[in-house]
Amino acid sequence: MSITLNEAIEMITLEADMLDHGDFKEWLSLYTPNGIYVVPIDPDTEEFEKTLNYAYDNAEMREKRVERLLSGRAISAAPPAKTVRLQARYRMLESNAESCTLRCAQMLTELRQGRERYYSANVTFRLVRTDGVLKIDRKIVRLLTSTEALTAVSYIL
Amino acid sequence: MDILPDPTTLVNEDSADGSIYSNPDLFDMEMDRIFMHNWIWVAHRSDLPESGNYITTFIGQHPVIVSRDRKGEVHVMLNRCRHRGATVCEHKKGKAASFVCPYHGWAYGLDGALRGVPFQEGYTGQLDKSNYPLISLRVEEYNGLIFASFDHDIMSLDAWLGRTKPWIDLFMKQGAGWPIKTMGEHKFTFPGNWKIQLENTTDAYHFPIVHKSFLDSVDSETQNTFDFVEGNGYVEDLGHGHSVMVMIPDLVDLDENLEAPIPERFQELADELAKDYPDEQVRRIVRAVGGSGFNLNLFPNLACSMAFFRVLRPLAVMETEIRHVAIGMDGGPELANEMRLRLHEHFQGPMGFGTPDDSEAWDRVQRGSLAGRDISILLNRGLGHEAQREDGNLFSDVSAETGMRAAYRQWLVDMTGKTVRAENGE
Numbered sequence: 001m002s003i004t005l006n007e008a009i010e011m012i013t014l015e016a017d018m019l020d021h022g023d024f025k026e027w028l029s030l031y032t033p034n035g036i037y038v039v040p041i042d043p044d045t046e047e048f049e050k051t052l053n054y055a056y057d058n059a060e061m062r063e064k065r066v067e068r069l070l071s072g073r074a075i076s077a078a079p080p081a082k083t084v085r086l087q088a089r090y091r092m093l094e095s096n097a098e099s100c101t102l103r104c105a106q107m108l109t110e111l112r113q114g115r116e117r118y119y120s121a122n123v124t125f126r127l128v129r130t131d132g133v134l135k136i137d138r139k140i141v142r143l144l145t146s147t148e149a150l151t152a153v154s155y156i157l
Numbered sequence: 158m159d160i161l162p163d164p165t166t167l168v169n170e171d172s173a174d175g176s177i178y179s180n181p182d183l184f185d186m187e188m189d190r191i192f193m194h195n196w197i198w199v200a201h202r203s204d205l206p207e208s209g210n211y212i213t214t215f216i217g218q219h220p221v222i223v224s225r226d227r228k229g230e231v232h233v234m235l236n237r238c239r240h241r242g243a244t245v246c247e248h249k250k251g252k253a254a255s256f257v258c259p260y261h262g263w264a265y266g267l268d269g270a271l272r273g274v275p276f277q278e279g280y281t282g283q284l285d286k287s288n289y290p291l292i293s294l295r296v297e298e299y300n301g302l303i304f305a306s307f308d309h310d311i312m313s314l315d316a317w318l319g320r321t322k323p324w325i326d327l328f329m330k331q332g333a334g335w336p337i338k339t340m341g342e343h344k345f346t347f348p349g350n351w352k353i354q355l356e357n358t359t360d361a362y363h364f365p366i367v368h369k370s371f372l373d374s375v376d377s378e379t380q381n382t383f384d385f386v387e388g389n390g391y392v393e394d395l396g397h398g399h400s401v402m403v404m405i406p407d408l409v410d411l412d413e414n415l416e417a418p419i420p421e422r423f424q425e426l427a428d429e430l431a432k433d434y435p436d437e438q439v440r441r442i443v444r445a446v447g448g449s450g451f452n453l454n455l456f457p458n459l460a461c462s463m464a465f466f467r468v469l470r471p472l473a474v475m476e477t478e479i480r481h482v483a484i485g486m487d488g489g490p491e492l493a494n495e496m497r498l499r500l501h502e503h504f505q506g507p508m509g510f511g512t513p514d515d516s517e518a519w520d521r522v523q524r525g526s527l528a529g530r531d532i533s534i535l536l537n538r539g540l541g542h543e544a545q546r547e548d549g550n551l552f553s554d555v556s557a558e559t560g561m562r563a564a565y566r567q568w569l570v571d572m573t574g575k576t577v578r579a580e581n582g583e
C-alpha cells in the first residue's frame with residue numbers, strides 16, 4: 001500500500017517537534033544513512049552538489065552540526081536559539097509503497113537574546129520506508145528569503 | 158545647530174573611542190568621505206563574462222548597475238533614472254540590450270546613454286537626450302577585481318592598490334592555472350557597525366577562541382594548520398588602509414611546495430583527479446582547493462580572505478550586510494570546484510560552522526560598546542614588537558592589531574579630508 005498522507009505528516013511532525021525541543025541526537029536517527037539535509041540558496045536548482053547552499057549535510061555533517069549545537073563551544077549556540085515551527089499546507093506529490101515525496105509550508109519563529117526572527121519556507125521531504133519505518137531520505141528547505149540577506153541561523157531549519 | 162563630530166578626537170594610533178560604532182553623524186560622514194571618495198570594489202570580472210551582462214549592487218548606500226557593453230567595456234552607473242529618479246533595474250543580474258525605466262519608459266544603453274524617450278514631442282525640443290545619460294562612475298580593474306569611484310580626482314586604482322598588487326596576484330593563484338570565477342555567495346546582515354567587520358578580517362587573535370566549534374569539526378591535521386596564533390605568520394601594513402594577515406606562511410604561494418604531502422582530507426579528491434591529470438597538476442589543483450594562507454584586506458569594503466571574497470556594505474550605523482562570495486576555477490575540474498563549495502559551506506554563511514560565531518561576537522561588540530561614555534576600544538596588540546620592513550611596511554606578529562591600525566589611519570586621513578590626491582604625486 002502507498003504511504004498515506006497521514007503517515008507522512010506524522011513522520012515530519014515528529015521531526016519538527018524534535019528540532020524545536022532540542023532532541024538533536026534523536027533527530028539524527030530519523031534519516032537514512034545516505035540521507036541529505038539541504039538548505040539551498042538558488043530557488044530553482046535541483047543540482048545541490050554543484051551549487052552553493054546554506055547547508056548541504058550528509059550523515060557526517062549532520063552529526064557535526066548536532067555536536068556543534070550541543071557542545072556549548074559555539075558562542076552563537078550557547079545557548080541555542082529557541083524555535084517554534086508550524087507546518088501546514090501539506091501536499092503529497094507522489095507516493096508508492098516504499099517512498100513518497102511530500103511538500104509543505106513551514107513558518108518558524110526564532111528567539112535569541114531578546115530578538116524574534118522569522119523564516120518561512122517551502123519544505124520538500126522524500127521519505128522512504130525501511131523495515132516498516134519511515135525515514136527521511138531528503139529534506140529540502142527552500143527559504144522564502146534564500147536569495148536575500150539572512151541572519152545567523154545557529155539551529156536546524 | 159549641527160556640529161559634525163571631530164574624527165581626530167575619536168581615533169588614536171593605539172585606540173579608538175567606542176562611539177565610532179554608534180554615532181549616526183559620524184556614519185553619515187563616513188558614507189560621504191570614505192565611500193564616495195575611495196575606490197570601492199563592485200564586482201569580479203567573472204560576474205560579467207559577456208557583453209550585455211550586468212549586475213546590480215551598491216556603493217555605500219548608492220544603488221548602481223555594473224554592465225559590460227557591446228565593446229566589452231565595463232560601466233558602473235547610478236541605478237537612477239534621469240527623469241524622476243526611479244531605479245531602472247531591480248534584477249540582481251542578467252543579460253540585456255538596454256535598461257528601460259518602468260515608470261515612463263526612458264531607455265538607456267549598456268553604457269548608460271539615453272537612447273529613447275516615449276512621446277518625446279511633449280518636450281517641444283527642450284530635452285536633449287545627450288545631456289541625460291545614467292550617471293557614470295569612474296571604473297578601473299586590477300587582475301579581475303573591478304572597482305568604481307564617485308571621485309574623479311582620486312589617484313588611479315593602480316596607485317591606490319599599490320603594495321597590495323603582488324598579494325592580489327598570489328590570491329588569484331587559487332585558479333590553479335585557470336581563471337578565477339565566482340560561484341555564488343552567502344549574504345547576511347548583523348546588527349552592528351561596518352567597522353566591526355572591517356577589523357575582523359585582520360584579527361587572527363579571535364580564531365582559536367571564537368572558532369572552537371569549527372575546529373572541533375575538522376580533523377587533527379586541519380586543526381594544526383589552523384593553529385596559527387603563536388605560529389610564524391605576521392600582519393603587514395600595505396598602505397592606504399590595506400593590510401595582509403599571513404596565517405599559514407606555507408600557503409602564501411600556491412605554486413610552491415608542490416612536493417609537500419597531500420593533506421588527508423584532500424586525498425580522495427587527489428585520487429579522483431589523478432585519473433585525468435598528471436601528478437604535478439593534481440598537486441597544484443589540490444593546493445588551490447584548500448585556499449590561500451592569508452587574508453588581504455582592501456580598505457574599505459573587500460577582503461580576499463583565504464578562499465573567498467568578503468564584501469561589506471554599511472546599511473545603517475548599526476546594521477551591516479556581508480557577502481561571502483565563493484570562488485573557483487573557471488574551466489577547472491568540477492569535482493575540485495564542488496569540494497571548494499563544500500568547504501565554503503562548512504565555515505561560511507549564516508548556517509556555517511564559523512560565521513554565526515563571528516557574527517555573535519560582532520553583535521556583542523556593538524551592544525557592549527554602547528555601555529558607558531569615553532571608554533576606548535584597544536588597538537594596541539602587537540605594537541610593542543612592531544617593526545618596519547626595508548620597503549617601509551610596518552609588520553608585527555600574526556595576532557597583532559597592525560591591520561586595524563592601518564585601516565584606522567586611512568579612516569582618519571579620509572575623514573579629515575586629507576585624502577592623498579593624484580596631484581600630490583602619489
Ligand code: FES
Pocket residue numbers: 238239240241242243258259260261262263
Ligand atoms: S522616472 Fe524613469 S522614465 Fe520617468
Ligand SMILES: [Fe+2]
Pocket residue numbers: 363364367368511515
Ligand atoms: Fe572569525
